[in-house]
Amino acid sequence: MLLSVTGLSIAVAAGRAVDQVSFTLDRGEVLALVGESGAGKSLTGAALIGLLPEGARLAGGRLEFAGVALERLAEPGWRRLRGRRIGAVFQDPLAALDPLARIGDQLVETLRVHHAASRPRARRQAAEWLAQVGIPAARARAWPHELSGGMRQRVAIALALAPRPALLIADEPTTALDVSLRGQVAALLRRLATGQGTAVLLISHDIASVAAAADRVAVMYAGRIVETGATAALLRAPAHPYTAALLAARPGILHRPDRLPAIEGTMPPPGATVTGCAFAPRCGRADARCAAEAPDLPPHGAACWHHD
Amino acid sequence: MTGGRVAGAVLLAAVLAAAAAPLLAAQNPFDLAHLDLMDSLLPPGSPGFPLGSDGQGRDVLSAILYGARLSFLVGGLAVGLAALLGMPAGLVAGYAGGWTDALLMRLADAQLAFPAVLVALLIDGAARALLARGRAEALAVPVLVLAIGLGRWPQFARVVRGAARLARGRDYVAAARLAGVGGGRILFAHVAPNALGPAGVLFTLSLGLAVLDEATLSFLGVGLPPTRPSLGTLIRVGTEYVLSGQWWTVVFPALALAVPVLAVNLLGDALRAARR
Amino acid sequence: MSRLLLTRLLEAVPVLLISAAAAFALGQVAGDPLAALGLDASAAQRAAAAARLGLDAPLPEQYLRFLWAALHGDFGFSIRLARPVGALLLERLPATVELAGAAFLVALAAGIPAGMLAALHPRGLAARAVMAVSLLGVSLPTFLTGTLLILLFAATLRWLPSFGRGEVVALGGWSTGLLTGSGRLALILPALTLGAFQAALLLRLVADGMRGALASGHVRFARARGLPPRLIRRHALRHALVPVLAAFGMQLGLLVAFSIVTEQVFQWPGIGLLLVQSIAAADVPVMTAYLVLTSVLFVALSLLADLLALAVDPRLRQGRGG
Numbered sequence: 001m002l003l004s005v006t007g008l009s010i011a012v013a014a015g016r017a018v019d020q021v022s023f024t025l026d027r028g029e030v031l032a033l034v035g036e037s038g039a040g041k042s043l044t045g046a047a048l049i050g051l052l053p054e055g056a057r058l059a060g061g062r063l064e065f066a067g068v069a070l071e072r073l074a075e076p077g078w079r080r081l082r083g084r085r086i087g088a089v090f091q092d093p094l095a096a097l098d099p100l101a102r103i104g105d106q107l108v109e110t111l112r113v114h115h116a117a118s119r120p121r122a123r124r125q126a127a128e129w130l131a132q133v134g135i136p137a138a139r140a141r142a143w144p145h146e147l148s149g150g151m152r153q154r155v156a157i158a159l160a161l162a163p164r165p166a167l168l169i170a171d172e173p174t175t176a177l178d179v180s181l182r183g184q185v186a187a188l189l190r191r192l193a194t195g196q197g198t199a200v201l202l203i204s205h206d207i208a209s210v211a212a213a214a215d216r217v218a219v220m221y222a223g224r225i226v227e228t229g230a231t232a233a234l235l236r237a238p239a240h241p242y243t244a245a246l247l248a249a250r251p252g253i254l255h256r257p258d259r260l261p262a263i264e265g266t267m268p269p270p271g272a273t274v275t276g277c278a279f280a281p282r283c284g285r286a287d288a289r290c291a292a293e294a295p296d297l298p299p300h301g302a303a304c305w306h307h308d
Numbered sequence: 309m310t311g312g313r314v315a316g317a318v319l320l321a322a323v324l325a326a327a328a329a330p331l332l333a334a335q336n337p338f339d340l341a342h343l344d345l346m347d348s349l350l351p352p353g354s355p356g357f358p359l360g361s362d363g364q365g366r367d368v369l370s371a372i373l374y375g376a377r378l379s380f381l382v383g384g385l386a387v388g389l390a391a392l393l394g395m396p397a398g399l400v401a402g403y404a405g406g407w408t409d410a411l412l413m414r415l416a417d418a419q420l421a422f423p424a425v426l427v428a429l430l431i432d433g434a435a436r437a438l439l440a441r442g443r444a445e446a447l448a449v450p451v452l453v454l455a456i457g458l459g460r461w462p463q464f465a466r467v468v469r470g471a472a473r474l475a476r477g478r479d480y481v482a483a484a485r486l487a488g489v490g491g492g493r494i495l496f497a498h499v500a501p502n503a504l505g506p507a508g509v510l511f512t513l514s515l516g517l518a519v520l521d522e523a524t525l526s527f528l529g530v531g532l533p534p535t536r537p538s539l540g541t542l543i544r545v546g547t548e549y550v551l552s553g554q555w556w557t558v559v560f561p562a563l564a565l566a567v568p569v570l571a572v573n574l575l576g577d578a579l580r581a582a583r584r
Numbered sequence: 585m586s587r588l589l590l591t592r593l594l595e596a597v598p599v600l601l602i603s604a605a606a607a608f609a610l611g612q613v614a615g616d617p618l619a620a621l622g623l624d625a626s627a628a629q630r631a632a633a634a635a636r637l638g639l640d641a642p643l644p645e646q647y648l649r650f651l652w653a654a655l656h657g658d659f660g661f662s663i664r665l666a667r668p669v670g671a672l673l674l675e676r677l678p679a680t681v682e683l684a685g686a687a688f689l690v691a692l693a694a695g696i697p698a699g700m701l702a703a704l705h706p707r708g709l710a711a712r713a714v715m716a717v718s719l720l721g722v723s724l725p726t727f728l729t730g731t732l733l734i735l736l737f738a739a740t741l742r743w744l745p746s747f748g749r750g751e752v753v754a755l756g757g758w759s760t761g762l763l764t765g766s767g768r769l770a771l772i773l774p775a776l777t778l779g780a781f782q783a784a785l786l787l788r789l790v791a792d793g794m795r796g797a798l799a800s801g802h803v804r805f806a807r808a809r810g811l812p813p814r815l816i817r818r819h820a821l822r823h824a825l826v827p828v829l830a831a832f833g834m835q836l837g838l839l840v841a842f843s844i845v846t847e848q849v850f851q852w853p854g855i856g857l858l859l860v861q862s863i864a865a866a867d868v869p870v871m872t873a874y875l876v877l878t879s880v881l882f883v884a885l886s887l888l889a890d891l892l893a894l895a896v897d898p899r900l901r902q903g904r905g906g
Contacts, residue, residue, distance in 0.1 A: 049808055083810020090808070095801025099899055100822050110809050143898040159809060169808075418602040421882050423841035430610070433863035433871050437614035520725045527727045528848050528860050540727075547731050547849075551739050551746060558735065562728050570723040 008061035015271020032214035104140025240302035312578025333370035383519035389457030394464025402472025416462035471503035516572030603879035615868030659873035680854030690779025699790025721784025730849035793824030833886030
């Protein structure tokens with residue numbers, strides 16, 4: 001077991017944004033964390049690389065990564081892990097690369113920081129990495145603004161994977177891209193990561209990317225995981241009504257990529273007092289029990305009273 | 309906002325004290341007949357001279373009160389003039405666009421390439437060359453107001469133009485236009501009110517800068533004459549005694565200048581923060 | 585790259601022409617080109633001189649002639665000193681350039697580290713102190729800073745001279761105070777005075793820029809990649825310097841404007857002191873020449889600032905944002 005998260009809770013000013021989340025991740029495995037914006041996916045990812053935004057803090061839980069208790073790490077300890085052992089790719093490829101440095105130089109810098117390699121060797125490795133993500137070596141001297149969004153995100157993937165981390169947090173790595181590119185970039189991410197034994201926590205609300213890259217899926221709603229399962233099985237036969245609604249409302253080719261699945265009603269925000277199942281007000285199958293009592297998440301399956 | 313309140317209170321006190329100078333001051337420092345050279349350069353705390361006296365036998369406290377009155381008057385009038393010139397120019401440029409806009413803004417840009425205090429200095433110099441020597445002294449206040457006001461109009465034009473352009477794109481302005489409301493009415497009823505907020509912040513900050521402009525010109529000897537000293541003139545005259553140890557001739561007028569300007573800057577920062 | 589530069593060059597032309605027109609108008613309205621003849625010149629003498637100087641020609645022709653003469657550094661004679669204005673300015677220029685240069689170094693050396701400090705530890709005691717001092721710095725007029733420095737270091741402690749340039753050495757046409765002990769001592773207080781205001785402005789620009797850069801996506805990604813704080817600070821500083829460079833031309837312009845005040849405070853024999861003395865004496869040709877000289881200087885400095893910004897930010901070279 002590479003990563004074991006038990007009872008992770010994260011508090012923001014309004015209240016709990018992530019509540020008692022637990023999951024595990026094996027070496028070389030890809031776990032997708034899906035759900036609407038605001039469900040707590042990104043905060044979970046940020047906690048795993050020690051970069052929680054200002055105003056958010058860990059409120060409990062154990063994060064065990066390769067024998068290290070991440071929840072107890074202070075900044076110097078995080079610095080030894082970041083990049084080398086745990087990497088990250090973020091949503092916005094436009095903002096991720098330093099606009100004032102050539103992409104090759106950014107790769108060389110990262111490689112040299114982690115492997116203390118000689119400059120010529122780092123340069124060779126940088127060219128190899130660019131080739132791996134499908135960018136001709138000649139473009140190493142390009143500036144970030146000269147590349148397309150897809151190319152930039154592939155450079156960011158190379159930057160994150162180049163130090164060969166054991167775990168990669170990929171936070172919406174395909175959301176900013178054109179719909180037609182998403183599955184392709186997600187599949188590339190999976191191929192390169194699993195090829196070198198890197199486990200990936202893929203945070204996404206894009207079902208196509210999840211289908212292309214993930215071994216297992218965990219569905220989050222209002223700060224909790226409501227269903228887990230193997231990707232193919234979960235996508236084919238969702239057990240939780242929320243998962244089913246999410247899949248049904250999945251945007252087609254003609255939908256604007258920034259519009260999210262239209263499920264009626266809204267998710268309760270962090271800090272809202274919820275009795276019973278948080279999804280009950282929006283659920284077609286909800287009854288008196290759903291409104292009164294919150295269902296637990298079984299080891300395999302869905303947190304739903306109507307699931308058998 | 310508490311910092312802003314304290315700054316506002318300090319500023320108000322300073323302005324009131326300056327306005328009430330004739331009531332508060334022990335003597336009229338502009339009236340040479342009342343000055344006695346036997347009283348010159350008395351240290352602070354001397355009877356009748358709480359902050360000491362200067363080389364003319366002037367009570368420094370009285371001179372500061374009267375000087376601040378002149379400084380604030382010139383600064384206030386100059387910013388008023390700058391706003392009076394700059395705001396209509398910006399309003400028209402932003403609303404009309406096109407050729408008018410290009411012409412006005414090119415002019416503003418050309419002037420903005422120079423620091424305002426340098427423009428004021430040159431305008432002041434031209435006015436002095438134009439007027440004969442004696443009249444330049446008599447007209448010192450209007451000349452200074454003109455020079456400093458002309459030095460600062462482009463900032464108002466730019467800020468107001470930005471706000472006017474924003475308002476122009478709004479639906480209610482378009483609606484008023486379609487309804488056949490005249491250009492002048494639209495400007496005053498719909499566009500101008502939008503420009504007042506940012507212009508107000510600029511006005512506050514400009515007050516401090518304009519008072520500094522006046523002080524700088526007077527310090528350079530091309531502002532108010534030593535017979536009717538403003539704070540800048542007092543500091544310039546005072547520097548002649550600094551090397552011989554009469555520090556009070558400079559330090560007190562300097563404080564009287566720096567504290568209100570600091571208060572204006574703090575107030576401006578607070579206003580800007582409040583508008584966000 | 586060259587296209588942007590060309591645009592900037594073309595934009596500079598109207599600025600130069602407008603300021604030259606202002607200078608010409610200044611001479612027309614306020615100046616008496618025949619003042620050098622003295623008050624007792626006869627009407628016939630004046631008319632002859634006017635014809636010789638082309639003063640009877642139409643205004644546009646006179647303006648063109650003024651431009652042509654200005655291009656050759658010919659601005660006529662100073663009324664007060666009865667010498668060619670061009671030579672007068674040239675002789676005083678080194679003092680101003682050395683003062684402004686030294687002040688600029690003071691501003692860089694104080695403003696950049698202090699701004700970084702304020703941005704990196706915004707809640708620290710040192711950062712708060714730095715921001716308070718900078719607010720004081722932009723509120724204190726240059727002449728007050730100078731006067732207070734004189735009061736402290738010259739009048740009370742008697743460590744440094746309060747006026748003048750000390751001993752100067754001539755190097756070709758350039759007179760420098762940097763090569764003598766007294767010249768260097770004399771430069772300290774004026775440079776601190778002129779640099780203080782600039783340092784306060786620079787500090788605020790750098791602190792704002794750094795704060796923005798540190799909150800940006802690429803710094804977050806750099807931290808996630810495990811780049812050490814030293815490299816991250818360097819990244820962020822480079823970003824903070826882009827707006828600083830954009831404001832650089834204006835900054836140097838302010839430096840020239842306030843050098844007038846500093847020169848007056850310390851009786852520093854540069855072009856600023858010459859200008860103030862000329863204004864007090866209504867010596868219009870010197871004012872005209874000063875206006876033309878500074879506008880050329882400002883335009884050149886803002887072009888230099890554009891070049892530096894181009895060197896740092898590749899996005900500008902394509903002429904499109906990114």
